[in-house]
Amino acid sequence: MVHAEIITIGDELLIGQIVNTNAAYLGRELGSAGIPVLRETTVGDDAQRLLAEFRRAWKASDVIIVTGGLGPTHDDISKAAVAKFFRAPMAIHPPTLRAVRERFAKLGYKTMPEINVGQAMVPKGFQALKNERGTAPGLLYFKSGKTFIILPGVPLEMEAIVTESVIPFLKRKYRGQLLAIRHKTLLTTGIGESLLAEKVGDPSDFLGTASTLAFLPRATGVRLRISTRARTSAGAAREIKRIEGILRQRAGKYIFGSEDETIEATIVRLLKEQRKTLSTAESCTGGLISTMITSVDGASAVFNGTIVSYHNDVKVRELGVKPATLKEFGAVSEETAREMAEGALERLRTDFALSVTGIAGPDGGTKEKPVGTIWIALAERGRPSIAKKLSLDFGRTANRERSAAAALDILRRRLLSQTA
Amino acid sequence: MVHAEIITIGDELLIGQIVNTNAAYLGRELGSAGIPVLRETTVGDDAQRLLAEFRRAWKASDVIIVTGGLGPTHDDISKAAVAKFFRAPMAIHPPTLRAVRERFAKLGYKTMPEINVGQAMVPKGFQALKNERGTAPGLLYFKSGKTFIILPGVPLEMEAIVTESVIPFLKRKYRGQLLAIRHKTLLTTGIGESLLAEKVGDPSDFLGTASTLAFLPRATGVRLRISTRARTSAGAAREIKRIEGILRQRAGKYIFGSEDETIEATIVRLLKEQRKTLSTAESCTGGLISTMITSVDGASAVFNGTIVSYHNDVKVRELGVKPATLKEFGAVSEETAREMAEGALERLRTDFALSVTGIAGPDGGTKEKPVGTIWIALAERGRPSIAKKLSLDFGRTANRERSAAAALDILRRRLLSQTA
Known part of the structure; x- marks a missing residue:
């Protein structure tokens, strides 16, 4: 079985300034082509470390894909390291130089900054892979069944070269060996x-x-x-x-x-199938359920709107929660959750209404109601509302996310039980 | 200089199912503590490969942080590999077992699934690092100036252990050697x-x-x-x-x-400084601005709530938009945007109200108002409202995100001009 490894280069990855989306992209594309990725390594812009990594990888793997450090500025050292490792002197590659000049002309520059001539230098024995979205070409070396490819680190440029050149090359070269x-x-x-x-x-x-x-x-x-x-x-x-x-x-x-059907897409699909409408009344989730639902194309057919009642006055005035309920049971209670959902059902005139009220944290907890206490209610036209309590302990962001997911799941189960 | 490397474990990373945010997080945290990360490696859930990687890393680096594969299911093999590499027999760690049982009780389970007893097994010579957000403790081994730590791969759990145990440990052990x-x-x-x-x-x-x-x-x-x-x-x-x-x-x-503060954190800070309050009226953004603002700790001091008026009836009934305005100018218009913001200001009783109405796409565009046409308005108590039109072309998700960011930027500029 042919197997690959990925080497991503860049201090910005090691210091955590950016997340390594290139590695994930390459893992998906190579896997789809039938070449599993068995290892991914990230190293900084340091010539000695790059050479050591190339040496290790060239022994260990059939296909090595390297990204990053091909730009025109002083901090881009990858190409020189590749040329040194393969002992391949560099020379101007005229078709690439023409492509780089054309790119600058197309973007409206009168002259190309001289520094970009370096982009057209290609190590001997390497094939230049055309970059339609930038100035640095990809570089490919094939010997004795092994492939070494280096690509620019800018995701859009890298992805275009992978689709147009890298995957077709690998499928051709390793035909019959791919799973x-x-x-x-x-x-x-x-x-x-x-x-x-x-x-x-x-x-x-x-x-x-x-x-x-x-x-x-x-x-x-x-x-x-x-x-x-x-x-x-x-x-x-x-x-x-x-x-x-x-x-x-x-x-x-x-x-x-x-796969990719999210819970919000499932809800929108089920509501459409059953010709029902939804609204939400949100406190601690702050509009997150609404944001999730409206992220689905065509949600407007089933979703009327939301009242985010962060302040208690808004719960009373806009959702009709009784001041006595707030006083007796508090804003985070089964009773308030039910009245919020029923209020949204009434005021936003829908078939279903979901509500969430709780203490997402990090502050606002008490002994009786610690941070992470969440009440969810589902109101439905013509049926009694249902309510559920959650006790979460995952920090503010995840407490909100889990509350939203749990509320949507209550509705999902109700919709499924009505289908059955 | 003390230097670190990171090893992240998981097939889901190599096949590109998820992006490696843990490596970025660890790079930032270790860097802030004065320990540069010189290498990051990702390998799959394969015992032989893990052992080889641990062997290489234990020679090469002062501090090794490993994440992933500590869960209770059959595919979690990291702890056994660590125990094998350090030739450390495993035994039940009673305080961890208590913590795991307590966690299940707290989350409302009557009994703990038996499989979780394994979570309390700790290799000899290792320190267990308490996991406040899950059942798998972190494990720490220190010898002759070198530190080996393995943490769960779930980001929230990993991050909590890093903040509470890992960084304090490293700062103490390597005091005087950190830059x-x-x-x-x-x-x-x-x-x-x-x-x-x-x-x-x-x-x-x-x-x-x-x-x-x-x-x-x-x-x-x-x-x-x-x-x-x-x-x-x-x-x-x-x-x-x-x-x-x-x-x-x-x-x-x-x-x-x-690069530093997010725009929503800037807004919450400025509103607090000026003792002002905010509400929003959202149509195409579906509650996204509200979700962003309420993601900031302490937003409740300045944020009253939101009305998401996805359906036009909600714009009229809940925000007081005039039916004549909708009829004459349409839902996506300067006039509707202004009336939405003014309605939110009035009904939600705040000093500022932001509104967004537009066509996020992919459907709903017309020749006069193509997909990506967005109107934003800012209403302010005692001053005339302001409105702005955007013409976007980035797809539904990014159109919504850019609209929310543009609305927040209008408010940011207004708040800054009032400070000056």
């Missing part, structure tokens, strides 16, 4: 990682040697990722389907979607 | 990377041996990052200031700001 690698991720909610693992049982009982199952917890729920490798796409698809069937049999009621 | 590492990033616009480099001149003329300057191009402009290391914070600050002075002298007219 079909497929993943499917099932989204669960309403159950923790370890309980879900108990429901699923020992994965070695049903996973073959070519498949893996991963439990990936995050704020909105645990994801189950099935991965498999097979000789053909059809074989991989069959294996994924077989494993998915077992998971759905054992934990189906917690699975609300797969 | 002050500081960065400052200047934001430029209106000039390309190579022309900016010509303006700045040869950086070796003004950089000392302890400082670097990086050119970081992205869509909105080239960023200039100054980095420096010194024995004291004051020394580092002086050096940053000296270099910034030179850059501003040579390229000042392209520099429009520097």
Whole structure:
């Protein structure tokens, strides 16, 4: 099996100024092409470290993709390091120089800054890969079945070269040696990682040697990722389907979607199918549920609006929560949550209304109601409202995210029970 | 100088299912504590590869931070690999077992799933680092000046352990060996990377041996990052200031700001300083401005609430927009935007109210009002409202984000002009 590794270069990655999205992009693209990535390394703009890394990687991997440090300024040292490692003298590559000059002309510059001539220098034995979105070409070296490629670090430029040159090259060169690698991720909610693992049982009982199952917890729920490798796409698809069937049999009621259908998209889809409308009344979530729902294309068909009642006066005036309720039970209580949801249902004239009121933190907690105490209610036209309490402990941001996800899950279950 | 490396474990990183935010977080935190990160490696959930990586890292680095693979499920193999590498037998750590049981009780579970007992197993010679937000403790090993730490991969849990245990430990153990590492990033616009480099001149003329300057191009402009290391914070600050002075002298007219506070945090700070309150009336942004503002700790002191008027009826009933205005000018118009902001000011009783109404896309555009047409208004008690039109073309998500940022920027400018 052909396998790849990725080396990303740049101090900005090591100091955490930017997040390494290039590595994730390359992992996805190489995997889709049938070449698994077994390692990713990030090093700074330091010639000695680059040389050591190239030496290690050239021994260990079939395909090495390097990004970063190809720009025209003093801090871009990658190309010189590559030329030194492969003992390849550099020379001007006339088609690249023309492309760089044309690019400056196209962007409206009268003359090209002289520093950019360096962009057209290519080490001997390397192929220049055209960069349609910038001035630094990608560089490719192939020898004895091994491929070394270096690409600019600007994501847009890197991605264009990968799509147009790198993937086609790899598919051609390694034809017949590539596997079909497929993943499917099932989204669960309403159950923790370890309980879900108990429901699923020992994965070695049903996973073959070519498949893996991963439990990936995050704020909105645990994801189950099935991965498999097979000789053909059809074989991989069959294996994924077989494993998915077992998971759905054992934990189906917690699975609300797969891959990229988010919970908010599921809600919008179900509401549309049932021709129902929704509004929200939000306190500690501050409009997050509304933001999630309205991020879905076409949400306007099912979503009327929201009242964010951060201040108690707004709960009373805009949602009709009774001052006596606030006084007796407090803003964070089952009673207030129910009145908020019922108020939104009435005032925003919808079939369903979700409310959330709670203490997201870090301040505002008391002994009776510590930070993380959240009340959620769902009001529905013609039926009694339902309410649920959460006790969270994940910090302000995640407390808000989990509250929003839990509220949407209550509605999802209600909508599903009405379908059935 | 003490230096660190990071090893992040997880197939989900290599296949590009998630982006490696943990590495960026650790780079920032370690750097701030005076320990530069010289390398980051990502490997999959494979015992042989983990052992090889631990062996290499334990020779090469003073401080090694590993994340991932500490969960309770079958795919979490990191702890066993660590125990094997250090030849440290594992045993139940009673305080950790108590903490895990308490956590399940607190989250409302009657019994703890048995699988979680494994979370309390600690290799001999290791210190358990308490995890306030999950069940897997961090594990720390220190020997002959070297530190090896493994942390859970869930960002919230990892971050809490880093703040509460890891950084304090490292500062104590390596006291006297840490440098002050500081960065400052200047934001430029209106000039390309190579022309900016010509303006700045040869950086070796003004950089000392302890400082670097990086050119970081992205869509909105080239960023200039100054980095420096010194024995004291004051020394580092002086050096940053000296270099910034030179850059501003040579390229000042392209520099429009520097990276620090988010715009929502700036707004909350300015409102608090001026003892003013804010509300919002949102249509196409769907509560995004409200969500941003309420993500800031302590926003409740200055933020009353929001009305998300996705449906036109809500604009009329809840915000007092005149039906005649909607009929004559439409929902996406200067007039509607002003009436929405004025309605929020009145109904939510604040000093300022921001409104946004527009067509985020992908549908809903017309010839006169194409997708991306956005109207923003700012109402202020005792002063006439102001309105601004945007014409965006970045897709639904980015259109919403840019609209929210533009609305907040209008308020920011107003608040700053009132200070002056």
